[in-house]
Amino acid sequence: MASWLQIPKNSPFSLANIPFGIISAASSRVPAIAIGDYALNLNAFASSGGFSQLPAIQSHLNVFNQPTLNDFAALGRPVHRQVREYLQNVFRADTQFPQILKDNAALQKSALVPLSEVVNHVPMQIGDYTDFYAGLNHAYNIGVLFRGKDNALQPNYKHLPVAYHGRASSVVPSGTDLHRPQGQILANPAADPKLPTFSPCKKLDIELELACFISKPNDLGKPVSIDEAEDHIFGLVLMNDWSARDIQAWEYVPLGPFNAKNFGTTITPWVVLIDALEPFRTTGLEPGNRDNLLPYLREKKAENAYEIPLQVEVTNKGGKPTIIANSNAHNLLYSFPQMVAHHTITGCNLRTGDLLGSGTISGSEPKTQGSLLEQTNGKTPLVLADGSERFFLEDGDRVILRGSAGTEGNYVGFGDCVGTILPAVQL
Amino acid sequence: MASWLQIPKNSPFSLANIPFGIISAASSRVPAIAIGDYALNLNAFASSGGFSQLPAIQSHLNVFNQPTLNDFAALGRPVHRQVREYLQNVFRADTQFPQILKDNAALQKSALVPLSEVVNHVPMQIGDYTDFYAGLNHAYNIGVLFRGKDNALQPNYKHLPVAYHGRASSVVPSGTDLHRPQGQILANPAADPKLPTFSPCKKLDIELELACFISKPNDLGKPVSIDEAEDHIFGLVLMNDWSARDIQAWEYVPLGPFNAKNFGTTITPWVVLIDALEPFRTTGLEPGNRDNLLPYLREKKAENAYEIPLQVEVTNKGGKPTIIANSNAHNLLYSFPQMVAHHTITGCNLRTGDLLGSGTISGSEPKTQGSLLEQTNGKTPLVLADGSERFFLEDGDRVILRGSAGTEGNYVGFGDCVGTILPAVQL
Numbered sequence: 138m139a140s141w142l143q144i145p146k147n148s149p150f151s152l153a154n155i156p157f158g159i160i161s162a163a164s165s166r167v168p169a170i171a172i173g174d175y176a177l178n179l180n181a182f183a184s185s186g187g188f189s190q191l192p193a194i195q196s197h198l199n200v201f202n203q204p205t206l207n208d209f210a211a212l213g214r215p216v217h218r219q220v221r222e223y224l225q226n227v228f229r230a231d232t233q234f235p236q237i238l239k240d241n242a243a244l245q246k247s248a249l250v251p252l253s254e255v256v257n258h259v260p261m262q263i264g265d266y267t268d269f270y271a272g273l274n275h276a277y278n279i280g281v282l283f284r285g286k287d288n289a290l291q292p293n294y295k296h297l298p299v300a301y302h303g304r305a306s307s308v309v310p311s312g313t314d315l316h317r318p319q320g321q322i323l324a325n326p327a328a329d330p331k332l333p334t335f336s337p338c339k340k341l342d343i344e345l346e347l348a349c350f351i352s353k354p355n356d357l358g359k360p361v362s363i364d365e366a367e368d369h370i371f372g373l374v375l376m377n378d379w380s381a382r383d384i385q386a387w388e389y390v391p392l393g394p395f396n397a398k399n400f401g402t403t404i405t406p407w408v409v410l411i412d413a414l415e416p417f418r419t420t421g422l423e424p425g426n427r428d429n430l431l432p433y434l435r436e437k438k439a440e441n442a443y444e445i446p447l448q449v450e451v452t453n454k455g456g457k458p459t460i461i462a463n464s465n466a467h468n469l470l471y472s473f474p475q476m477v478a479h480h481t482i483t484g485c486n487l488r489t490g491d492l493l494g495s496g497t498i499s500g501s502e503p504k505t506q507g508s509l510l511e512q513t514n515g516k517t518p519l520v521l522a523d524g525s526e527r528f529f530l531e532d533g534d535r536v537i538l539r540g541s542a543g544t545e546g547n548y549v550g551f552g553d554c555v556g557t558i559l560p561a562v563q564l
Numbered sequence: 565m566a567s568w569l570q571i572p573k574n575s576p577f578s579l580a581n582i583p584f585g586i587i588s589a590a591s592s593r594v595p596a597i598a599i600g601d602y603a604l605n606l607n608a609f610a611s612s613g614g615f616s617q618l619p620a621i622q623s624h625l626n627v628f629n630q631p632t633l634n635d636f637a638a639l640g641r642p643v644h645r646q647v648r649e650y651l652q653n654v655f656r657a658d659t660q661f662p663q664i665l666k667d668n669a670a671l672q673k674s675a676l677v678p679l680s681e682v683v684n685h686v687p688m689q690i691g692d693y694t695d696f697y698a699g700l701n702h703a704y705n706i707g708v709l710f711r712g713k714d715n716a717l718q719p720n721y722k723h724l725p726v727a728y729h730g731r732a733s734s735v736v737p738s739g740t741d742l743h744r745p746q747g748q749i750l751a752n753p754a755a756d757p758k759l760p761t762f763s764p765c766k767k768l769d770i771e772l773e774l775a776c777f778i779s780k781p782n783d784l785g786k787p788v789s790i791d792e793a794e795d796h797i798f799g800l801v802l803m804n805d806w807s808a809r810d811i812q813a814w815e816y817v818p819l820g821p822f823n824a825k826n827f828g829t830t831i832t833p834w835v836v837l838i839d840a841l842e843p844f845r846t847t848g849l850e851p852g853n854r855d856n857l858l859p860y861l862r863e864k865k866a867e868n869a870y871e872i873p874l875q876v877e878v879t880n881k882g883g884k885p886t887i888i889a890n891s892n893a894h895n896l897l898y899s900f901p902q903m904v905a906h907h908t909i910t911g912c913n914l915r916t917g918d919l920l921g922s923g924t925i926s927g928s929e930p931k932t933q934g935s936l937l938e939q940t941n942g943k944t945p946l947v948l949a950d951g952s953e954r955f956f957l958e959d960g961d962r963v964i965l966r967g968s969a970g971t972e973g974n975y976v977g978f979g980d981c982v983g984t985i986l987p988a989v990q991l
Contacts (some may be wrong), residue, residue, distance in 0.1 A: 265732050270819060291817045292758040297748055301819040302729035305692050306913045307784055316785045318910035321724055321858065331719040335858045357734055358743045358989055390718045392697060392728040393820025399912040431762045483745035483827040486733045562785055
């Protein structure tokens with residue numbers, strides 16, 4: 138698909154994508170899409186008749202005059218699909234509706250904003266954030282570190298997508314810098330394993346994840362069946378689940394990670410619709426319809442993952458960027474629909490805007506792991522481009538996650554998921 | 565304090581209390597207080613000049629025209645205190661302002677609603693719900709069951725208030741019936757410990773807890789100091805953290821409870837202000853200023869708990885009520901201010917309306933434990949009033965938690981926290 142708009146060939150936001158987000162406009166927040174090097178302000182677009190050729194959305198135009206995407210998401214997948222296809226049509230070189238934008242210089246001027254000038258926000262009001270642990274290789278690698286090869290995976294791992302409730306308040310958009318967290322750590326576990334010290338985190342790590350936003354909610358007491366689960370998913374973002382490994386090691390028994398994960402979780406601000414990812418469907422680490430799954434988790438299709446190359450880059454303060462990992466979204470044992478089905482099987486209600494993380498997406502080879510802990514094993518440091526070594530992140534380190542499916546000129550990508558570590562605050 | 569309003573001597577809502585909640589009024593939800601057998605509709609009260617003798621609130625009267633208490637809570641503790649004291653004044657037999665309500669039959673008629681006719685709601689929009697594990701006796705009892713007496717408490721337990729993130733979407737008001745959850749359990753762990761079965765939960769339990777709502781928020785990256793933490797707390801409710809023990813036992817490694825707790829959490833709808841509980845301050849299981857706490861958790865006062873008798877009642881379908889446990893809020897090792905300080909020490913932001921649970925509040929003697937698992941040890945069944953036996957809850961069982969501080973005529977109580985278990989839904 139060619140566009141009348143100049144779209145760089147390496148843009149993650151090709152005409153094949155059309156991701157939705159929330160941007161600042163004047164003093165308010167409004168919905169937008171990203172396309173090439175621009176954002177299209179959907180509030181300005183809608184209020185100037187931009188959707189006049191799409192009858193299905195006419196009674197819902199108010200969703201584009203909201204500070205979050207929740208109302209748009211709640212309209213459901215058939216509407217998202219129509220709006221995306223309509224916007225693709227509007228931007229196509231051979232658009233059926235040239236009068237809408239292609240030949241409308243005034244609306245181009247008022248509604249198209251260079252991405253370099255755009256301020257993004259968390260795109261949805263997140264009710265609850267849940268983080269799964271569906272990255273089999275990550276779970277295995279971590280398990281080997283803590284329990285050895287023979288007991289690396291817990292007995293439940295291949296039967297259900299393990300998860301924990303995360304912290305919604307500290308989910309921040311890409312570009313938000315975070316202070317190094319402080320808390321209780323065991324400064325020298327070997328010397329005295331039971332006496333904690335108060336300290337800035339010394340083992341600050343990243344986790345490379347994908348996450349989905351929920352569109353259609355379900356009522357309390359009404360599980361979502363595996364066959365219907367995908368229609369409850371709005372779209373996906375990239376996510377960095379920053380982790381304080383030393384705080385985690387001391388606090389996590391017996392109820393799991395808490396302070397080690399609650400100080401910040403960074404997501405890309407553009408939600409890639411689930412339909413935009415459909416061409417990249419592939420079989421994950423095991424088929425979605427494998428026989429040894431209980432029926433409530435068994436999908437109709439074997440192909441329950443996506444082929445999306447993922448990348449982790451670290452730059453030390455004033456230094457050169459270093460790609461430290463290349464992974465792929467197919468490194469998951471469970472799909473997002475399986476996560477939805479499992480999450481709701483007890484009757485738990487998901488709400489529009491809820492965020493479900495995949496867990497860390499690691500490959501099984503060196504330089505494919507989505508966390509520093511896995512890459513170094515605490516033994517072999519990473520070497521950055523300037524020769525400096527890392528077991529964990531230092532103050533001033535800048536981390537970028539990237540992910541794009543498809544090929545040049547037609548990338549369906551997430552854009553950069555960026556965060557820089559600031560020093561611990563003075564108390 | 566005597567009131568011109570007839571207040572039953574055993575009411576949890578004496579003039580010494582004045583708890584805040586949200587009730588249905590016509591087709592909307594409005595703030596209210598509970599007093600004796602009545603709710604006072606604060607929207608009706610405020611819009612008829614009820615607050616005309618309280619200058620401090622004049623510019624904030626819109627908080628009483630909201631569907632949650634969030635805006636009122638965000639005004640901060642000094643305002644809550646003034647409003648509570650003003651309303652006590654209005655209802656006192658010797659009120660300074662008889663014209664406001666005592667001698668105003670029209671406003672009494674329009675704003676006072678019998679509690680028997682009131683529909684309550686979750687009083688705040690909950691951003692995140694966190695559940696702590698501060699009930700030392702509960703943690704010990706459970707630890708003995710899982711790891712034996714010598715390793716009952718984890719090494720971290722006396723150094724920090726252990727917690728996990730809970731599920732906010734399924735927090736429901738007292739009176740909401742819940743379907744028995746379904747999920748993966750090990751039907752016969754002894755025979756084959758690694759092959760799960762899909763089943764309705766067979767070990768459905770309760771957890772007797774208190775929980776606090778947050779009033780004043782803190783910014784991301786800005787910890788709340790222990791000395792300021794109490795001013796971030798709006799008030800307390802009773803909470804039943806329903807727990808599916810068999811689902812929990814299979815799912816919880818390595819990231820903690822998830823589906824076992826996400827199907828419903830019941831709270832009392834009336835928030836008892838932190839100031840109303842001040843007269844009942846006492847030393848908890850250990851002093852709040854004990855030396856072996858790290859400074860960020862050490863309180864100025866030793867007295868960091870409340871003397872509040874608590875009760876658990878179970879009634880089987882068509883049967884007689886049985887009091888199965890008597891406990892007390894003083895059975896906590898950490899206070900709510902300590903929980904706030906710990907929660908935010910990493911920089912985690914708390915928002916107005918966030919809910920922090922205490923963990924199960926158990927005594928150390930028989931019939932004082934706040935969960936069935938502790939009471940029966942899986943060995944000795946409870947015997948209800950009609951002679952029927954229970955290890956865990958059966959369909960139709962009705963559970964009521966109660967808690968009231970103080971003495972007859974002056975109770976500061978929460979009212980009943982009620983829930984009935986319905987059969988599992990048909991899938």
